Every structure is written in structure tokens, then in C-alpha cells.
Amino acid sequence: MSDNLTIIKGPWNNLEDEKIRMEVERYKTLYPNQQISWKFIEEAIQNRTAKQCRERWTNHLNNVNKSPLTVEEERLILQLREDDPNISYVQISEKLPGRTPLIIKNFIYRERIKAKKSIIRIRQLMSINYINH
Structure with a gap:
């Protein structure tokens, strides 16, 4: 990540969520059958770390069923x-x-x-x- 960018801590906004969705889809198109490189996504998102991007995707955006467990x-x-x-x-x-x-x-x-x-x-x-x- 570039040194002049400030890392955002705290809640994600809808624009960031949409951007991460687009970047994950773009990555999957460019590199099919490969695990997602969160460093790649971090560079596209900016102001968020690779870890933040991975956790946001894994725990909130990737078809997560948030209803109570059956x-x-x-x-x-x-x-x-x-x-x-x-x-x-x-x-x-x-x-x-x-x-x-x-x-x-x-x-x-x-x-x-x-x-x-x-x-x-x-x-x-x-x-x-x-x-x-």
C-alpha cells in the first residue's frame, strides 16, 4: 500500500462494499482457478488493508447467511x-x-x-x- 494513503479503521460504507465486490469479480475473471490475492484487492480498494478486505469479504459479503442457525x-x-x-x-x-x-x-x-x-x-x-x- 502506498505510504501517502491513510488506512481507514471502522465501519465499511456501501461504496467500499460495492468496490470490493467488483474487484473480487475482476480478480476471478483475470485469474480463474486461483485463490484471491488480497494484496491485489488492497491495491484496488485503497485505504483498507488486505486483511480488512479479506475479512469483509469472508464474513459479510460472500453469500453469508446471517439468519440464526437452524x-x-x-x-x-x-x-x-x-x-x-x-x-x-x-x-x-x-x-x-x-x-x-x-x-x-x-x-x-x-x-x-x-x-x-x-x-x-x-x-x-x-x-x-x-x-x-
Whole structure:
């Protein structure tokens, strides 16, 4: 990136989103069957880093399904984690079209928090019952 450009931090605007869509399509046309070079996209977008461009595309613009996970999707995620505790968020997201690794990660973390809160409630109830008897 050129030294005289200022990197923008914070929310993307519609113009930037449209520009990244156009540049990704242009890149795919120029270099079919190649992974996207985010450095290439960064140079076209300007004022945003390659990492910002990649994350914006991956987590917001590339056919991302932002609706809540369905019960079937939740079951599949939990089953995949049970079958292979070391499976990555990326590997799980590949089995759920439209769902990003970030969506998967957030679901798993929420489930962990729910489980911890449930254990704490059970322990509290057990200690109350123990005191009362």
C-alpha cells in the first residue's frame, strides 16, 4: 500500500462494499482457478488493508447467511465437534454453505457459556439441598 494513503479503521460504507465486490469479480475473471490475492484487492480498494478486505469479504459479503442457525445446523455442528473435538471452524463451515467460520466459532462459544452456567446452577442447587437436609 502506498505510504501517502491513510488506512481507514471502522465501519465499511456501501461504496467500499460495492468496490470490493467488483474487484473480487475482476480478480476471478483475470485469474480463474486461483485463490484471491488480497494484496491485489488492497491495491484496488485503497485505504483498507488486505486483511480488512479479506475479512469483509469472508464474513459479510460472500453469500453469508446471517439468519440464526437452524436446529439442524446446530445439531450438525455439535455432532461434528463430538466426532472430532479438534475439527476447525473452517472445516465445519465448509459443511454449512453460507455460514462463516466466525458464525461457527460464536455458536460454539455461546454453547460453552450455556454449559458452564448450567453446571454452576446445578452446583448451587445441590449445595442448597445439602444445607436443607
